[in-house]
Amino acid sequence: MKALRLMRLWLVWACLACAALHSFAPAPALAQGILGPAASADELAPPDYKQWEKTATRAEREIADRETDSVAYEAMRGYLVEWRDTFLRAQGINASRIASVRGQIDALGPAPAEGATEPDDIAQRRKELTEQLAELRAPVVSAEEAYQRADGLIREIDRVVRERQTQELLRIWPMPLNPANWPAAAGEVSTLAVDLWNEGATRLASERARATARDNLPAILGLLAVGLLLIARGRALMERLTQTLQDQASARGRKVGSLLVSLGQIVAPVAGVMAVSHAIKLSAMAGPRTTLVVEVLPAVSLILYAAGWLAGRVFPKNDLQTSPLNLSEDRRREGRFHTAMFGVVMALDALRTVALPPARVGEAATSVMAFPFIVVAGLLLFRIGQLMLASVRNDLSDDEPSSFRNSVIDLLGRGTIAIGVIAPLLALPGYIAAATALVYPAGLTLGLIGVLFVLQTLVVDLYGLATRNEDGGRDALLPVLIGFLLALALVPLLALVWGARVADLTEIWARFREGYQVGSTRISPTSFLLLAIVFSIGYGITRLLQGALKSQILPKTRLDQGGRNAVVSGVGYLGIILAALVAVNSAGLDLSNLAIVAGALSVGIGFGLQNIVGNFVSGIILLIERPVSEGDWIEVGGVQGTVKSISVRSTRIQTFDRTDVIVPNQDLVAGQVTNWTRYNMTGRLIVPVGVAYGSDTRHVERVLREIAEAQPLAILNPPPSIVFMGFTQEFLSFEIRVILRDVNFSLSVRSDINHMIAKRFAEEGLGLTHMPRDIWPAPEPEVENGLTEEEMAALLVVEPQQKPQKDNVPKGTHAVDLHRQTEEVEDADGDGDPDADGASEGTGSPR
Numbered sequence: 001m002k003a004l005r006l007m008r009l010w011l012v013w014a015c016l017a018c019a020a021l022h023s024f025a026p027a028p029a030l031a032q033g034i035l036g037p038a039a040s041a042d043e044l045a046p047p048d049y050k051q052w053e054k055t056a057t058r059a060e061r062e063i064a065d066r067e068t069d070s071v072a073y074e075a076m077r078g079y080l081v082e083w084r085d086t087f088l089r090a091q092g093i094n095a096s097r098i099a100s101v102r103g104q105i106d107a108l109g110p111a112p113a114e115g116a117t118e119p120d121d122i123a124q125r126r127k128e129l130t131e132q133l134a135e136l137r138a139p140v141v142s143a144e145e146a147y148q149r150a151d152g153l154i155r156e157i158d159r160v161v162r163e164r165q166t167q168e169l170l171r172i173w174p175m176p177l178n179p180a181n182w183p184a185a186a187g188e189v190s191t192l193a194v195d196l197w198n199e200g201a202t203r204l205a206s207e208r209a210r211a212t213a214r215d216n217l218p219a220i221l222g223l224l225a226v227g228l229l230l231i232a233r234g235r236a237l238m239e240r241l242t243q244t245l246q247d248q249a250s251a252r253g254r255k256v257g258s259l260l261v262s263l264g265q266i267v268a269p270v271a272g273v274m275a276v277s278h279a280i281k282l283s284a285m286a287g288p289r290t291t292l293v294v295e296v297l298p299a300v301s302l303i304l305y306a307a308g309w310l311a312g313r314v315f316p317k318n319d320l321q322t323s324p325l326n327l328s329e330d331r332r333r334e335g336r337f338h339t340a341m342f343g344v345v346m347a348l349d350a351l352r353t354v355a356l357p358p359a360r361v362g363e364a365a366t367s368v369m370a371f372p373f374i375v376v377a378g379l380l381l382f383r384i385g386q387l388m389l390a391s392v393r394n395d396l397s398d399d400e401p402s403s404f405r406n407s408v409i410d411l412l413g414r415g416t417i418a419i420g421v422i423a424p425l426l427a428l429p430g431y432i433a434a435a436t437a438l439v440y441p442a443g444l445t446l447g448l449i450g451v452l453f454v455l456q457t458l459v460v461d462l463y464g465l466a467t468r469n470e471d472g473g474r475d476a477l478l479p480v481l482i483g484f485l486l487a488l489a490l491v492p493l494l495a496l497v498w499g500a501r502v503a504d505l506t507e508i509w510a511r512f513r514e515g516y517q518v519g520s521t522r523i524s525p526t527s528f529l530l531l532a533i534v535f536s537i538g539y540g541i542t543r544l545l546q547g548a549l550k551s552q553i554l555p556k557t558r559l560d561q562g563g564r565n566a567v568v569s570g571v572g573y574l575g576i577i578l579a580a581l582v583a584v585n586s587a588g589l590d591l592s593n594l595a596i597v598a599g600a601l602s603v604g605i606g607f608g609l610q611n612i613v614g615n616f617v618s619g620i621i622l623l624i625e626r627p628v629s630e631g632d633w634i635e636v637g638g639v640q641g642t643v644k645s646i647s648v649r650s651t652r653i654q655t656f657d658r659t660d661v662i663v664p665n666q667d668l669v670a671g672q673v674t675n676w677t678r679y680n681m682t683g684r685l686i687v688p689v690g691v692a693y694g695s696d697t698r699h700v701e702r703v704l705r706e707i708a709e710a711q712p713l714a715i716l717n718p719p720p721s722i723v724f725m726g727f728t729q730e731f732l733s734f735e736i737r738v739i740l741r742d743v744n745f746s747l748s749v750r751s752d753i754n755h756m757i758a759k760r761f762a763e764e765g766l767g768l769t770h771m772p773r774d775i776w777p778a779p780e781p782e783v784e785n786g787l788t789e790e791e792m793a794a795l796l797v798v799e800p801q802q803k804p805q806k807d808n809v810p811k812g813t814h815a816v817d818l819h820r821q822t823e824e825v826e827d828a829d830g831d832g833d834p835d836a837d838g839a840s841e842g843t844g845s846p847r
Helices: 005-009 012-024 049-064 070-090 095-107 120-170 179-205 207-215 217-247 254-262 264-282 288-314 329-355 363-397 404-427 432-467 477-497 502-514 525-556 561-586 594-608 610-625 665-670 697-709 743-764 789-796 815-826
Strands: 516-518 521-523 633-636 639-646 650-655 660-664 673-675 683-691 721-727 732-740
Touching: 049 070, 049 120, 070 120, 070 502, 095 120, 120 432, 120 502, 179 207, 179 288, 179 363, 207 217, 217 254, 217 264, 217 288, 254 264, 254 288, 254 432, 264 288, 288 329, 288 432, 329 363, 329 432, 363 404, 363 432, 404 432, 432 477, 477 502, 502 525, 525 561, 561 639, 610 650, 610 660, 610 665, 639 660, 650 665, 660 665, 683 697, 683 743, 697 721, 697 732, 697 743, 732 743
Parallel strands: none
Antiparallel strands: 516 521, 633 639, 633 673, 639 650, 650 660, 683 732, 721 732
């Protein structure tokens, strides 16, 4: 059984497909005597429990008998799985009627407490409904009990089979290095050679065989010619064609084309081996053992050439191909050699297993013949693991960051090296089964990972070819998701490679389909699928309704834009909540059992998520009261900008320098917010103007009024006002106060007014303020105080005041800014009053 395992590993995909089809197929008719469940036209009809009792009794006897063969166990397990599926379906008998009766009982109210009474008619009705419910549930209870019994028997069979597998792995075979066991191995090999020779000689001497060969001679010669040509030249021809496609750097789809053509390196020689094998069988010159060897040759050649092809993809000959490992050309050549040699070892060992099965040649001969293959395979794994570690070191030396890919390669490399050392050491004392179960699955695991890399590369190349961007496929999301799904699909294969049975995988799939019992509700993938479908439909209807409201209905109402957005958002939240509730109800999920847990967690959630909950509630308040709407110009927390969006947690504000600021909704509700454009877009603009002393104030007022009234955005009712604010030390202070139709254009209007002021003042001969530098003369020195002239000069000479000069004022500085700068210079003592400065008090004179 162990000897044939390697040949079956290459058929695992077919096994998985069959298992999946079997899991979805209905229970077959009664074709296995008394073992299988009886077929029924009604899917929910009660099962034949008498027939089930016979099957269960026989299964229990076989489980108790430890001498039962594993093949018989597997057959019995298949029958039990069919019965279990039948009982699972039977649990749905009378489901709708049971639900109706339970609803009727609930409508009567809770049962009276002990010692209490209720009206006779209600008590009688409650009794009738309870009896009816018990009668309806009787077949369901029987199905549940039978289901549990079948499931228990299946678990016992699985336990017995696993124990046998463990015992087989830990069994010690005859030591392969013991010279006493070598003659048995040599004798079996020589016996095989003699049998093959004798079978050929016997067939050749048979007139009937020669006649058959003569009749099939044209077909035999044609098959041999084609087969030998494909074996000799097919792989090399496909390799040259692949290289030619790879060298065409400008051709679209060259990567996909070269990969597909490279598969010919497997198909062509394997087809040649199949042709030669068929020619040998047509010649009628093969005996029983020869036929067995000839029939296995295509599978053996598939292992051999597939390993060589995979070696060329993982360790490419040129740098144009994508490689998962960062290795030099010499190291890649070494990797190709080791990988191809591992395929040769696996192919020869598979051929040895078929030609010299352990059941025929004995354990001693098998141990001696298997040991060299295990040692060579271990050495090859050791070298491949070293190459993987070298790739990781090369990435680190190239200043590449330690990525997840490097971590996986490092882990695989170290594991491969460990298995390459441990497997031969286990085989040395005679643990041949354990060593075989380590070394070959390790190589197959690396091979499957290599195939996964090739498939992921193919997906990326196909995506790049479809999007006409062959270099951007690696960064796209869709190829990454497909690659992740391929990695998940690899898990069942790896489980089979490492000793899992197909029955184990089908059992996991059956458990997944059946679901899990949570309280009175069974949760299954079907429930989740129905939940997802119903929620998706509800969400789609919600989005359609939002679109209709936004584009067709709300524009015809009197609501402003902020109100429309609030209605659309509210409908969206309500629709999502309703879709979730309907989906949960449609899936049949009972969430009442979660109420206790939710109540226990509510306190902790209230403290831990209080800010999030506060922002959520504030978002709802914003959508209902609408103190702030999308498009408003607001100021909150020192930030001014336009409201772009309001969500349930935060509000996005775009400032005037085009940066986005995310403000929690709680700040907008609990804090002070200035909304410049909440109810209307009008607003007042004040433009201060500083006029030089000596100007005609009435003339200035008239000019400024004309400038203000000439603005297109200025409202004439009320009209703009020109206010003579007063006198300062440097200029006459005026203000233009104007109401704008749209306050969002206040900056541009201010700029236009300033331009017009500069132009009209120049035309009218009016002077704007300027900042002269005043120097005050020092008083005459007094000599009666006993000080020298130098000391008196140092005390009495006052430094000229540093006032901004017109020439030093930055371009575009407004007169008000000049006035502010002058006040800051004069207020030397920092008390906010420029006239209170002791050094200059009473010394200024108006200009």
